[in-house]
Amino acid sequence: MCVAADWRRLHWWVVLQWVVGVALSGPCSQRCDCLPKLPIVNCSSRQLASVPDGLPDDTQTLNLSGNQLRTVARRRFSGLTLLRELDLSENMLTAIEAEAFAGLQNLLTLRLARNRLKIIPVRAFSGLPNVQFLDISENMLTAIEAEAFAGLLNLLTLRLARNRLKIIPVGAFSGLPNVQFLDISENEILVFLDDMFREMPSLQKLEASENDLVFISNRAFGGLANLQELNLDRCNLTSVPVEALSPLTGLLQLRLCRLGLTSLPNHSFRTLIRLRELHVSRCPWLDSLAANSLIGLNLSSLTLSHCNLSAVPYSPLHHLVYLRYLDLSYNPITIILPNLLGDLLRLQELHLVGTGLLRIEPGAFHNLAGFRLLNVSGNRLATLESSAFHSVGTLEVLRLDGNPLACDCRLLWLMRRRSRISFGHSPTCGSPVQVQGRMLHDFSEVELPRFFTCRQARILTRKPQDVRTDEGHTVLFFCAADGDPAPAITWMNPKRSILTSSGRVRVLPNGTLEVRYAQVQDSGYYLCVASNAAGNDSVSVSLWVRGFPASTRNRSGQFFLEGWSFTSGQAPVNGSQPFPFDVKTLVIAVTMGFLSFLSSVAVCFVFMFFWSQSKGQIKHTATIDFVPRSSASANRTGRTTVETGRFTMKLI
Ligand SMILES: *[C@@H]1O[C@H](CO)[C@@H](O)[C@H](O)[C@H]1NC(C)=O
Ligand SMILES: *[C@@H]1O[C@H](CO)[C@@H](O)[C@H](O)[C@H]1NC(C)=O
Numbered sequence: 211m212c213v214a215a216d217w218r219r220l221h222w223w224v225v226l227q228w229v230v231g232v233a234l235s236g237p238c239s240q241r242c243d244c245l246p247k248l249p250i251v252n253c254s255s256r257q258l259a260s261v262p263d264g265l266p267d268d269t270q271t272l273n274l275s276g277n278q279l280r281t282v283a284r285r286r287f288s289g290l291t292l293l294r295e296l297d298l299s300e301n302m303l304t305a306i307e308a309e310a311f312a313g314l315q316n317l318l319t320l321r322l323a324r325n326r327l328k329i330i331p332v333r334a335f336s337g338l339p340n341v342q343f344l345d346i347s348e349n350m351l352t353a354i355e356a357e358a359f360a361g362l363l364n365l366l367t368l369r370l371a372r373n374r375l376k377i378i379p380v381g382a383f384s385g386l387p388n389v390q391f392l393d394i395s396e397n398e399i400l401v402f403l404d405d406m407f408r409e410m411p412s413l414q415k416l417e418a419s420e421n422d423l424v425f426i427s428n429r430a431f432g433g434l435a436n437l438q439e440l441n442l443d444r445c446n447l448t449s450v451p452v453e454a455l456s457p458l459t460g461l462l463q464l465r466l467c468r469l470g471l472t473s474l475p476n477h478s479f480r481t482l483i484r485l486r487e488l489h490v491s492r493c494p495w496l497d498s499l500a501a502n503s504l505i506g507l508n509l510s511s512l513t514l515s516h517c518n519l520s521a522v523p524y525s526p527l528h529h530l531v532y533l534r535y536l537d538l539s540y541n542p543i544t545i546i547l548p549n550l551l552g553d554l555l556r557l558q559e560l561h562l563v564g565t566g567l568l569r570i571e572p573g574a575f576h577n578l579a580g581f582r583l584l585n586v587s588g589n590r591l592a593t594l595e596s597s598a599f600h601s602v603g604t605l606e607v608l609r610l611d612g613n614p615l616a617c618d619c620r621l622l623w624l625m626r627r628r629s630r631i632s633f634g635h636s637p638t639c640g641s642p643v644q645v646q647g648r649m650l651h652d653f654s655e656v657e658l659p660r661f662f663t664c665r666q667a668r669i670l671t672r673k674p675q676d677v678r679t680d681e682g683h684t685v686l687f688f689c690a691a692d693g694d695p696a697p698a699i700t701w702m703n704p705k706r707s708i709l710t711s712s713g714r715v716r717v718l719p720n721g722t723l724e725v726r727y728a729q730v731q732d733s734g735y736y737l738c739v740a741s742n743a744a745g746n747d748s749v750s751v752s753l754w755v756r757g758f759p760a761s762t763r764n765r766s767g768q769f770f771l772e773g774w775s776f777t778s779g780q781a782p783v784n785g786s787q788p789f790p791f792d793v794k795t796l797v798i799a800v801t802m803g804f805l806s807f808l809s810s811v812a813v814c815f816v817f818m819f820f821w822s823q824s825k826g827q828i829k830h831t832a833t834i835d836f837v838p839r840s841s842a843s844a845n846r847t848g849r850t851t852v853e854t855g856r857f858t859m860k861l862i
């Protein structure tokens with residue numbers, strides 16, 4: 211039964227095809243497939259050199275793609291008043307003649323991609339009042355004349371990508387009141403001129419990537435108040451076109467990629483109050499964001515990837531309280547500091563892939579109560595402590611693969627939560643040696659207490675260190691510790707504040723405390739604390755500095771200690787030790803030397819006076835040459851005058 215029914219159906223099909231073939235004779239029987247029920251004529255890829263004659267009047271879709279058409283004669287399609295879609299892509303059209311498409315009042319879509327068109331003449335598309343979609347991408351267009359598209363009153367989408375346009379004259383896009391999407395990417399456009407898009411008031415998306423743009427004039431985007439999305443990718447711009455962007459008050463999405471930006475200056479986007487998504491990437495020279503560069507923005511998504519930022523731009527970001535997505539991947543960022551992202555209350559996702567990240571400090575994600583995704587794959591992280599997060603309970607996705615993780619007690623929290631967190635690729639252990647290369651998912655529950663352990667920090671140098679010394683000496687205190695993971699060593703001064711690696715009293719890289727030019731005020735008990743994830747250990751040392759006797763200290767004190775740049779007991783903030791004398795001290799010292807010189811000269815003359823009195827007068831004047839020690843000339847009372855390099859004194 212079934213078989214019989216199928217045969218009958220086939221029979222009717224053959225008859226139908228025959229009837230249709232006879233009824234439609236012309237192109238349908240020979241060249242093209244006509245599907246009368248659906249008014250589609252498929253003439254694609256038939257090696258046609260011209261548009262076939264006799265196309266059915268009721269055709270709604272005509273596909274002539276992939277043929278060898280070189281021209282379309284004037285009013286060639288004028289009979290097809292019901293045509294809604296015409297596909298002429300992949301032919302060899304070199305020119306569009308005037309009125310080529312006249313008469314296609316109902317045409318909605320016109321495809322001319324992948325031909326060899328070089329120019330779009332004035333009013334090339336007149337008589338197409340209803341076309342909504344026009345695709346002329348991948349041709350060889352070098353010019354568009356003014357009013358080329360005039361008459362396309364209902365055009366919504368215009369594609370001109372992958373041509374060779376160098377310049378688009380003002381007026382090229384006039385008469386396009388409804389275009390919403392314009393694609394001029396992959397051309398060779400050098401400048402955007404003033405008012406270039408002014409007659410496209412409905413434009414919502416402008417795709418201008420991959421041009422040779424070197425300049426966008428200040429009023430280029432004038433009239434585009436409805437633009438929502440702008441892509442400027444791979445252009446030769448070296449700065450953000452701040453002024454040009456300012457009319458785009460409706461912009462929601464902005465992409466600036468592969469530009470020659472070196473910094474984002476203050477107020478770069480100040481008028482873009484509705485912008486939600488800013489994407490800046492592949493700007494290899496971009497190494498700084500001014501503190502107020504993002505002021506005025508209220509972003510929910512920010513990407514600053516593949517640039518040269520060496521730190522998370524905490525202060526430019528801090529006002530972005532609605533930010534949910536932040537991507538700083540592929541910047542040379544090595545550390546996430548504690549408590550500095552806390553203003554980004556709603557942050558949910560942070561991507562920091564391939565930045566060479568070494569540490570995520572405890573408290574790094576403090577305050578981020580909705581934080582759900584951290585993507586830090588391909589970094590140099592040795593660990594990720596749960597204290598980095600506001601709460602690990604919200605964490606859903608953690609990309610931690612490609613890091614040399616130390617599988618110790620610091621990752622135990624992660625092992626306990628591993629079934630509730632999605633890892634993408636499973637992270638692997640980089641150390642200790644016995645588990646090197648094992649994936650975190652391979653460990654069974656019973657193995658955890660055996661491998662994911664730590665050894666508490668323990669100070670090895672327990673020998674008492676009590677130093678008594680005179681003022682001005684340099685003293686070292688040792689503090690070495692072991693533990694797993696390797697403990698961090700901190701030193702505290704007698705007032706129990708933490709000492710840093712700079713200043714007069716400083717901690718050396720090997721954990722040794724160095725007190726240079728010990729002062730009386732440095733005296734007291736210093737504490738060395740070695741701490742790691744498993745606990746801490748501490749040891750106390752003492753330093754007693756004996757001052758010089760009061761007389762010696764105070765004699766020089768007036769002139770020397772006054773200018774001494776550091777005050778005892780508290781290290782200078784600056785690592786470099788400034789020169790210990792100020793200019794005033796120097797002048798006084800030089801003047802004193804000069805005075806003592808003068809007094810010895812005076813003594814000499816007094817002696818000569820008495821000598822001459824006793825021996826009788828031989829000479830009444832004496833001239834003494836000398837090299838002055840100071841350019842400041844001193845005029846002493848009495849009979850001494852100072853000239854440059856010469857002393858003349860009249861002897862009585
Ligand atoms: C149109 O014809 C071409 C060439 O014969 C064929 O590859 C293609 O599938 C047809 N398209 C439709 C929609 O029938
Ligand atoms: C025309 O035919 C080509 C090849 O079959 C196909 O890729 C294209 O989508 C068709 N165009 C339309 C408008 O259907």
Ligand SMILES: *[C@@H]1O[C@H](CO)[C@@H](O)[C@H](O)[C@H]1NC(C)=O
Nearest residue numbers: 400421422423424445446447
């Ligand atoms: C734009 O930059 C590219 C790559 O740096 C360069 O090859 C091209 O010559 C530049 N174009 C202009 C117009 O400066």
Ligand SMILES: *[C@@H]1O[C@H](CO)[C@@H](O)[C@H](O)[C@H]1NC(C)=O
Nearest residue numbers: 474475476477500501502503
């Ligand atoms: C940016 O603004 C901040 C705050 O007003 C200011 O401190 C800084 O110097 C400005 N930077 C530049 C490059 O103008």
Ligand SMILES: *[C@@H]1O[C@H](CO)[C@@H](O)[C@H](O)[C@H]1NC(C)=O
Nearest residue numbers: 494495496497518519520542
């Ligand atoms: C990136 O910054 C570093 C210093 O921070 C500099 O040495 C390097 O040359 C910069 N790279 C580029 C491409 O400017």
Ligand SMILES: *[C@@H]1O[C@H](CO)[C@@H](O)[C@H](O)[C@H]1NC(C)=O
Nearest residue numbers: 483486507508509510532533
């Ligand atoms: C900022 O954007 C959020 C949506 O992301 C919106 O709810 C909020 O009202 C905006 N704030 C301002 C000041 O525009």
Ligand SMILES: *[C@@H]1O[C@H](CO)[C@@H](O)[C@H](O)[C@H]1NC(C)=O
Nearest residue numbers: 539561563585587607609634
């Ligand atoms: C993490 O970042 C990498 C590189 O940007 C990306 O391929 C991957 O999809 C991201 N993973 C998640 C979960 O977002």
Ligand SMILES: *[C@@H]1O[C@H](CO)[C@@H](O)[C@H](O)[C@H]1NC(C)=O
Nearest residue numbers: 686688689690718720721722
């Ligand atoms: C630490 O370094 C300092 C200076 O580099 C050196 O004098 C001291 O001996 C070192 N201490 C230890 C314990 O190696």
Ligand SMILES: *[C@@H]1O[C@H](CO)[C@@H](O)[C@H](O)[C@H]1NC(C)=O
Nearest residue numbers: 700739740741742745746747
């Ligand atoms: C050392 O550990 C104790 C408790 O074990 C803790 O109270 C203290 O704050 C720790 N000190 C440091 C400097 O880590």
Ligand SMILES: *[C@@H]1O[C@H](CO)[C@@H](O)[C@H](O)[C@H]1NC(C)=O
Nearest residue numbers: 757758759760761763764767
């Ligand atoms: C040094 O002299 C000052 C006054 O000039 C005095 O206040 C101070 O006590 C003296 N210092 C010592 C150690 O005697």
Ligand SMILES: *[C@@H]1O[C@H](CO)[C@@H](O)[C@H](O)[C@H]1NC(C)=O
Nearest residue numbers: 712782783784785786787788
């Ligand atoms: C170091 O000192 C110089 C000059 O005294 C000063 O300009 C600079 O800000 C100081 N740097 C730090 C980190 O304190």
